[in-house]
Amino acid sequence: MARANTTKRAILDAALELAATKGITGTTMDEVAELAGVAKGSLYYNFSSKDQLFEALLQEGVGALADSLRSAKGELRGWDAVDALVTRLLDLIAANAPLAKLMASEIFRTDRAWQETLFALRHDALAVFAEAIDETDAAAGRSGIMASGVFGAVLMSGLEWLVFEPERDRDEVAAAILATLRVR
Amino acid sequence: MARANTTKRAILDAALELAATKGITGTTMDEVAELAGVAKGSLYYNFSSKDQLFEALLQEGVGALADSLRSAKGELRGWDAVDALVTRLLDLIAANAPLAKLMASEIFRTDRAWQETLFALRHDALAVFAEAIDETDAAAGRSGIMASGVFGAVLMSGLEWLVFEPERDRDEVAAAILATLRVR
DNA sequence: GTCTATACCCGGATAGAC
DNA sequence: GTCTATCCGGGTATAGAC
Numbered sequence: 001m002a003r004a005n006t007t008k009r010a011i012l013d014a015a016l017e018l019a020a021t022k023g024i025t026g027t028t029m030d031e032v033a034e035l036a037g038v039a040k041g042s043l044y045y046n047f048s049s050k051d052q053l054f055e056a057l058l059q060e061g062v063g064a065l066a067d068s069l070r071s072a073k074g075e076l077r078g079w080d081a082v083d084a085l086v087t088r089l090l091d092l093i094a095a096n097a098p099l100a101k102l103m104a105s106e107i108f109r110t111d112r113a114w115q116e117t118l119f120a121l122r123h124d125a126l127a128v129f130a131e132a133i134d135e136t137d138a139a140a141g142r143s144g145i146m147a148s149g150v151f152g153a154v155l156m157s158g159l160e161w162l163v164f165e166p167e168r169d170r171d172e173v174a175a176a177i178l179a180t181l182r183v184r
Numbered sequence: 185m186a187r188a189n190t191t192k193r194a195i196l197d198a199a200l201e202l203a204a205t206k207g208i209t210g211t212t213m214d215e216v217a218e219l220a221g222v223a224k225g226s227l228y229y230n231f232s233s234k235d236q237l238f239e240a241l242l243q244e245g246v247g248a249l250a251d252s253l254r255s256a257k258g259e260l261r262g263w264d265a266v267d268a269l270v271t272r273l274l275d276l277i278a279a280n281a282p283l284a285k286l287m288a289s290e291i292f293r294t295d296r297a298w299q300e301t302l303f304a305l306r307h308d309a310l311a312v313f314a315e316a317i318d319e320t321d322a323a324a325g326r327s328g329i330m331a332s333g334v335f336g337a338v339l340m341s342g343l344e345w346l347v348f349e350p351e352r353d354r355d356e357v358a359a360a361i362l363a364t365l366r367v368r
Numbered sequence: 369g370t371c372t373a374t375a376c377c378c379g380g381a382t383a384g385a386c
Numbered sequence: 387g388t389c390t391a392t393c394c395g396g397g398t399a400t401a402g403a404c
Contacts, residue, residue, distance in 0.1 A: 025209040105289040148344035149337040156336020
């Protein structure tokens with residue numbers, strides 16, 4: 001069982017790294033097995049199919065993201081909370097760029113086997129932003145759209161930074177994002 | 185030649201529609217041929233490969249997007265220009281949701297045959313936003329990051345609207361996006 | 369310029385030994 | 387629980403008739 005868990009871990013890590021650059025459909029089970037250092041048979045011992053492997057991967061990754069956002073909000077309210085969430089999300093993206101890339105490319109796909117799962121996870125993460133925005137005076141019953149906007153701004157700026165301008169430092173990027181948003 | 189052009193058009197339209205939901209890798213040439221109403225051989229007569237077909241598709245789509253943004257900016261400067269660009273981009277997304285989905289999923293891929301092409305197009309589109317931001321007093325040498333943020337906010341809010349909350353009306357969505365941004 | 373038919377390979381999944 | 391070997395469907399691309 002401990003053995004199984006470390007194998008599972010290796011498989012999930014390999015799958016994430018490959019999918020971040022090649023996409024999920026573009027990643028083959030052979031490649032995952034090779035990078036994980038296990039035989040292909042072991043993939044299918046630990047996961048029932050390729051779809052189920054990537055569903056587990058997204059569940060773990062996006063679930064952890066939502067949890068971290070919730071803890072970042074803590075007792076903060078309104079724009080203060082949005083400010084803290086933006087910064088936390090940027091740090092999460094920086095610490096897990098492969099997951100961020102994968103989210104960016106999967107978030108609007110509606111044909112996947114794991115669609116329901118991803119939709120729920122996406123909702124959990126955005127709900128934290130929406131909740132904070134609802135505590136401001138700008139929400140006006142459209143905090144869902146606004147939450148997506150803030151999330152999208154951070155995601156795209158964060159990946160722009162990591163992929164195309166990695167020489168910049170984190171504080172500068174955080175400040176740039178906050179400068180475009182009506183925070184405070 | 186006129187014949188070839190209409191065939192090309194049908195192929196490109198079919199390819200875009202399919203790729204918007206299934207992704208490029210997940211779209212097969214057989215499916216494109218069937219939806220376009222032509223035989224598979226005609227695909228390869230008009231485009232040398234699947235990669236080249238999708239490169240042409242992105243070139244056409246993102247190129248037109250950049251042109252439209254530039255014309256929306258016109259003589260406007262600073263926050264007024266950002267405001268106009270946000271609204272125009274939202275309209276472009278609404279009018280061409282499949283392209284918007286495709287962009288969202290392809291923009292951070294770095295392993296594609298058409299990587300160079302897409303990078304240049306992406307730069308053209310973002311440059312219009314960056315230029316407007318540079319005309320404000322908030323740029324501080326980081327207009328590239330800020331432009332990505334604004335673009336990401338509009339793209340994600342726009343797709344949130346079209347994919348998950350289509351009952352809202354366009355003006356409401358535009359207002360919600362602008363309300364999250366420090367415009368004016 | 370468009371079609372049908374086919375070559376060829378690669379990817380997901382399974383069987384069964386160890 | 388992990389391996390190797392293999393099956394089989396489906397995918398890109400090409401050949402050649404019309």
